[in-house]
Amino acid sequence: MITKNLEDYLEAIYNSIRTRGHAGTNEIARDLQVKPPSVTEMFRKLNERGWVNYKKYEGVTLTREGKRIAKNVSDVHSKVRKFLELIxxxxxxxxxxxxQVEHHLSQESIGQLSKFIEFIENCPEEQARWIEHFHYFSRHEELPAECRAAADKGLRD
Amino acid sequence: MITKNLEDYLEAIYNSIRTRGHAGTNEIARDLQVKPPSVTEMFRKLNERGWVNYKKYEGVTLTREGKRIAKNVSDVHSKVRKFLELIxxxxxxxxxxxxQVEHHLSQESIGQLSKFIEFIENCPEEQARWIEHFHYFSRHEELPAECRAAADKGLRD
DNA sequence: TGGCAAAGTTAGGTTGACCTAACTTCATTA
DNA sequence: TAATGAAGTTAGGTCAACCTAACTTTGCCA
Structure with a gap:
C-alpha cells in the first residue's frame, strides 16, 4: 500500500524533473522541507516498490508506474489549487x-470538483457573472448592489 | 503542538458526547476504527495536555479548551461537507x-470557503440559478439548453 | 593531479500512532 | 453474594517518518 508520504515524494520528484531536469537528494529535501537522510531513505523505499530507479549518488528517475502515480497526484493538486484560487x-x-488536501479526496470528490471547475470555465460569460459577484462579496462582505436589488425584489414578491 | 490525530480524537469525543451523552473507550474506538488500547493511550495524552478530563474506567469529558478545539474542527468539517454536497x-x-480534509486547510482557505457557502446561501433565487445549472451539468455532462443558447449567442456577438 | 567543498549516505536514535495478548475493573443477574 | 461477560487498561512490540552526527563519494579547479 502506498502512503500519502510516498505520494508526496513521487510528486516532488516529478516536479523536480520537469523544472530542473533531475531529482537530487538535497533538492527534494529542500522542496519537502526535510533533511537529506530522510530523502535517501525514501528513495530506497520507492526503489524497492518499483516506482523510481535509484542509483546511489546519482539521484532518481521515475518508472512508468511511478510517473503515473505522480501525475495523478499532480493533477489533483492543480484542480484543488484552481478551485481555491477561484474562491x-x-x-x-x-x-x-x-x-495537503490532494491526498485526502476520494475519486468521487475529485470528479465533482473537476466538473465544477469545468462548468465555471465553460459557462457563458453572461451566466458566469455570479463568480464576479462572489468576488465582490468576498472583498466587501456584502452582495453587490445588483444582487441586493434582486434580493429585495424577491422579498417584495 | 497538537497533531491531526489528537484533533480527530477530540472531535470524536465531542460528537460522542453530543449524540450519546458520554464518550467511552470502546465507542471512540469503533468511531475511529482503531482498537481500544489505542484510545486509552490517546485519552492519557489528551488528559496530560489538558484537553480532556480522564479518569480510569470512567471515560472522558472535554475541558473548556478541548471543547473549543473540537468545535473548531467540527465547524470546518461541516463547512467542507456542505461544500462537497453542493457540488x-x-x-x-x-x-x-x-x-480527512478538515485538518489540512489554512485559516485563509477556511475563511474563503465559508464566504463561498454563505454567498450561495444568500444569493437571491434568481441569481443563484447557476448552481442548478451546475447540477444539470454534473448529471448530463453538458450545459443546460438555457446556458448553451446564451453561449451560442455569445459566440455570434 | 590532489585536495576540498558540496552532495549524498550510513548508523543509530526518537516520536507518534497503532497493534496483540493478557490482565483488571465494573455491573448485572442467578 | 459470587461469577461472568463486557468494558477498559497495561505491557510490550511494530512501523513509518523523521532527526543528528559522522562518514563517503563526486566534481571541480588551483
Missing part, C-alpha cells in the same frame, strides 16, 4: 493547501 | 472526505 485564496496559500 | 458529492462520501 479567492491567495495563490501561495492555495498551492500550499492543495499540497 | 453533488454523495452525503456519505462528503462526510468521509470532510473528515
Amino acid at each position: 479567492q485564496v491567495s495563490s501561495e496559500q492555495a498551492d500550499e493547501d492543495a499540497c | 453533488q458529492v454523495s452525503s456519505e462520501q462528503a462526510d468521509e472526505d470532510a473528515c
Whole structure:
C-alpha cells in the first residue's frame, strides 16, 4: 500500500524533473522541507516498490508506474489549487493547501470538483457573472448592489 | 503542538458526547476504527495536555479548551461537507472526505470557503440559478439548453 | 593531479500512532 | 453474594517518518 508520504515524494520528484531536469537528494529535501537522510531513505523505499530507479549518488528517475502515480497526484493538486484560487485564496496559500488536501479526496470528490471547475470555465460569460459577484462579496462582505436589488425584489414578491 | 490525530480524537469525543451523552473507550474506538488500547493511550495524552478530563474506567469529558478545539474542527468539517454536497458529492462520501480534509486547510482557505457557502446561501433565487445549472451539468455532462443558447449567442456577438 | 567543498549516505536514535495478548475493573443477574 | 461477560487498561512490540552526527563519494579547479 502506498502512503500519502510516498505520494508526496513521487510528486516532488516529478516536479523536480520537469523544472530542473533531475531529482537530487538535497533538492527534494529542500522542496519537502526535510533533511537529506530522510530523502535517501525514501528513495530506497520507492526503489524497492518499483516506482523510481535509484542509483546511489546519482539521484532518481521515475518508472512508468511511478510517473503515473505522480501525475495523478499532480493533477489533483492543480484542480484543488484552481478551485481555491477561484474562491479567492491567495495563490501561495492555495498551492500550499492543495499540497495537503490532494491526498485526502476520494475519486468521487475529485470528479465533482473537476466538473465544477469545468462548468465555471465553460459557462457563458453572461451566466458566469455570479463568480464576479462572489468576488465582490468576498472583498466587501456584502452582495453587490445588483444582487441586493434582486434580493429585495424577491422579498417584495 | 497538537497533531491531526489528537484533533480527530477530540472531535470524536465531542460528537460522542453530543449524540450519546458520554464518550467511552470502546465507542471512540469503533468511531475511529482503531482498537481500544489505542484510545486509552490517546485519552492519557489528551488528559496530560489538558484537553480532556480522564479518569480510569470512567471515560472522558472535554475541558473548556478541548471543547473549543473540537468545535473548531467540527465547524470546518461541516463547512467542507456542505461544500462537497453542493457540488453533488454523495452525503456519505462528503462526510468521509470532510473528515480527512478538515485538518489540512489554512485559516485563509477556511475563511474563503465559508464566504463561498454563505454567498450561495444568500444569493437571491434568481441569481443563484447557476448552481442548478451546475447540477444539470454534473448529471448530463453538458450545459443546460438555457446556458448553451446564451453561449451560442455569445459566440455570434 | 590532489585536495576540498558540496552532495549524498550510513548508523543509530526518537516520536507518534497503532497493534496483540493478557490482565483488571465494573455491573448485572442467578 | 459470587461469577461472568463486557468494558477498559497495561505491557510490550511494530512501523513509518523523521532527526543528528559522522562518514563517503563526486566534481571541480588551483
